[in-house]
Amino acid sequence: MKKDFINLDNVNKKDLEQILNLGKSSKKNYLENIDKKLNSTNKTGVLLFEKPSLRTKLSFFKALNYLGINPIYFDPKEVGMGGREKISDIAKVLSKMSDLVILRTFKQDTIEEFSLNSDVPVINALSDEEHPCQAIGDIISISEKCEPSINEIKLTFIGDGNNVATSLAKVFSILGGTFIHSCPKGFEIPDKHLDKINDFNKLSKGNFILERDPEIASKNSDVIYTDVWTSMGQESEKEDRKEKFKGYQVNASLLENSKAIFMHDLPAHHGEEISEGLVDHNKSIVFDQAENRIWGQVGLIRYLMNLK
Numbered sequence: 001m002k003k004d005f006i007n008l009d010n011v012n013k014k015d016l017e018q019i020l021n022l023g024k025s026s027k028k029n030y031l032e033n034i035d036k037k038l039n040s041t042n043k044t045g046v047l048l049f050e051k052p053s054l055r056t057k058l059s060f061f062k063a064l065n066y067l068g069i070n071p072i073y074f075d076p077k078e079v080g081m082g083g084r085e086k087i088s089d090i091a092k093v094l095s096k097m098s099d100l101v102i103l104r105t106f107k108q109d110t111i112e113e114f115s116l117n118s119d120v121p122v123i124n125a126l127s128d129e130e131h132p133c134q135a136i137g138d139i140i141s142i143s144e145k146c147e148p149s150i151n152e153i154k155l156t157f158i159g160d161g162n163n164v165a166t167s168l169a170k171v172f173s174i175l176g177g178t179f180i181h182s183c184p185k186g187f188e189i190p191d192k193h194l195d196k197i198n199d200f201n202k203l204s205k206g207n208f209i210l211e212r213d214p215e216i217a218s219k220n221s222d223v224i225y226t227d228v229w230t231s232m233g234q235e236s237e238k239e240d241r242k243e244k245f246k247g248y249q250v251n252a253s254l255l256e257n258s259k260a261i262f263m264h265d266l267p268a269h270h271g272e273e274i275s276e277g278l279v280d281h282n283k284s285i286v287f288d289q290a291e292n293r294i295w296g297q298v299g300l301i302r303y304l305m306n307l308k
């Protein structure tokens with residue numbers, strides 16, 4: 001049966017650990033010159049993106065190239081998913097001519113419908129609801145920078161309960177870590193995802209905590225994480241969100257009052273969710289974090305396509 005990675009709801013701890021271990025061991029072998037590039041597979045990975053991308057596109061190209069898979073990219077203007085052409089028809093065409101599909105969409109429903117009609121594995125490369133590939137890369141980064149294993153890590157996410165927060169909280173709950181969310185009223189992770197996070201936490205003994213005050217939320221954390229206040233597709237809400245998120249900016253004094261490292265999935269809006277230049281603070285790991293997108297995705301593709 002084909003395996004997909006379109007959300008984190010059906011991912012269990014064992015599978016997630018397998019993905020992470022494949023990613024970490026591939027990185028180690030790459031850095032130690034054991035495997036600079038795997039043998040060509042004669043396979044094709046298609047990237048179909050409805051939204052802009054820097055890190056996701058580049059890291060998928062790097063991952064596919066490392067795995068000997070040929071990447072083909074369609075930009076937001078080219079295909080017209082669900083408009084110019086039916087989603088189900090596109091999925092069936094790509095099932096004939098490719099071996100893997102990587103989708104970035106406005107709506108999670110588009111990815112779900114695509115996956116139902118696809119015979120080849122489908123990866124969610126960001127939707128309005130989830131960004132699961134970011135979350136797996138982030139776990140690799142946290143494991144590299146923090147001593148304890150994830151089930152002993154406290155991560156404080158300051159900001160919108162958006163796609164990035166949702167996937168990261170799910171991964172933490174699968175692995176049994178503590179995820180603290182600090183946001184203004186009305187910007188919590190949606191209930192249907194919180195229900196899933198609570199279910200995972202029952203199994204893993206992880207914790208999800210909502211703490212409105214960012215100072216209290218980050219005091220004893222190992223990681224302080226933030227993302228944009230206005231995600232792609234929400235541009236009309238930008239001014240309103242800037243007003244409501246006042247008081248939730250991550251700045252140097254917040255970092256210096258805690259032992260935490262600082263993470264951001266990027267792009268960052270300097271002067272909004274972070275103070276100007278915070279990405280270069282000595283506690284920031286954001287650029288190493290960006291690079292680890294490659295290795296999370298190498299692990300994921302190896303797992304989905306059964307590549308040894």
Ligand code: NVA
Pocket residue numbers: 126162163164227228230231232265266267
């Ligand atoms: N939450 C952001 C993440 C960008 C990588 C967005 O969806 O625009």
